Amino acid sequence: MAIDPSVRATEADLIREAQAGSRTAFDALVRQYDQAVLRLALHLTGSEQDAEDIHQEAFLKAYRYLGNFRFECSFYTWIYRIVTNLCLDLLRRRKSRREDQAVMLDSSGEEIDLLTNVTDQRASANPDRELNRKILAERIREALDKLTPRERMVFELKHYQGLKLRTIGEMLNTTEETAKNTLFRATRKLRTILAELR
């Protein structure tokens, strides 16, 4: 995400004002990033409630620890570091607690088991394209859920959010090389998982 230097100067001023106690300045900072944060959290978690909780926790932490921000990285990276850590915590909790899988219902109210092979969901057999789209989206989510939280996060930030691996490394407090290896593992796993679902 390229930031105009003049905009960055303005943002630096806002940050300093917020650090000095200006709530207005902090609110302005929030407005710059909150939709992007919600978009990331929503796509990662698939849940509006979880996205809202992550939004809340992230900006409250940012407010609480803003004094620790020393301009060593961009504010964007700093806030995303907070958000990604919260998302990782949630993904880890989900994985360990084995939350119930989302269950989809077909038009007659019968459950569709998303993990079994569906023999033919193409348009000629089932004209409900919206249902097909949802089933496919759920399949993809199922595949993503099988990644480790870190693999999932790196894949999300690279594939869906379009960030550079170097930035992803900074956000996840690791190196670009590690992020690269994680992406490679994630793509390998996804290919295997999706091949098994065919």
Place this chain on the structure above:
Amino acid sequence: MKCELAQETIVMAVYGELPDDKAPEFEQHLAGCERCREEVEAVKALSKVMSLLPIEEPSANLVARSRLRLEEALDAIPRGSWLVRSWRRFGQSIGRLRGAPAAACAVVVASLTVGGVSGFEAGQRSPEVVPAAQTQHPDTDDDSLSDVAYVSSIVQKPNSENVQVVYNRLQPVTVTGSLDDPKIRQLLLLGTRNRLNPNVQDSSVRLLADECRAGHECDDGPVRDALLKALRYDKSATVRLKALEGLQPYVADDVRVRDTVLESLLSDPDPRVRTQAIGLLEPVGADSSVREVLHTVAARDDNPDIRSASRQVLDQIPQVQ
């Protein structure tokens, strides 16, 4: 370039991360390796499939809800120098104000002598404030400003040094009732937000926490939220300890409570709070997040007793298959 290296490079190339200096070697390898060319197509196909999970823009409702909730939470946090800003705002037109809860009137009065601008959230009941405008109160010679709620209007009379100020006054109200009385509960909840008088805040949290420990009608969200907030943000360790006590019955069933207690164990500055948090988490040691935090605390806490206590709890947890 060998195929093994090329395989990793393919992912980088498809995702636009191939360094410029590696590109010629990579292209050369592809030109002579059908297997790697197929691999490129396979990775591109994966990328296409994964893109079928669309990124949805957060709905306007979600954005609005999130912003409002954040605003409420930020309003509840004490802000340094708000007193200074109060002095500044006293001489200007009305600032941002939402009213004062009646329950806090008596203790707010003393502090409002400094300027009368409050950051409190709007009370949910109609305030016990009589606005000057509604009573059409004539100019008063009352010198006492100890019960000023807020200044609502300042008008300078033309060609004069006289200024007309309209302000709203607080009327302290006393109520007596049982801790089970919903009105008393609501007032206690408002009392937990009183940053100006730690005694009121302390008493409110203590009473609500005791009610929760005793199992008296504490399943509703606002009471638990108030205790969670006190545990996270209160400056007094005594209040945070009390909040922990009140939350103890919910650690097993409420993930939010458990996660907040975990946060306290990791980051509360007071060792008594961290110690008590360990005690609350002991029954839920089967939760891997709890074990993870206990491991971290056992290795890194500054306090040796806390490190030891964490290790003891970990040792007592049955091995998880």
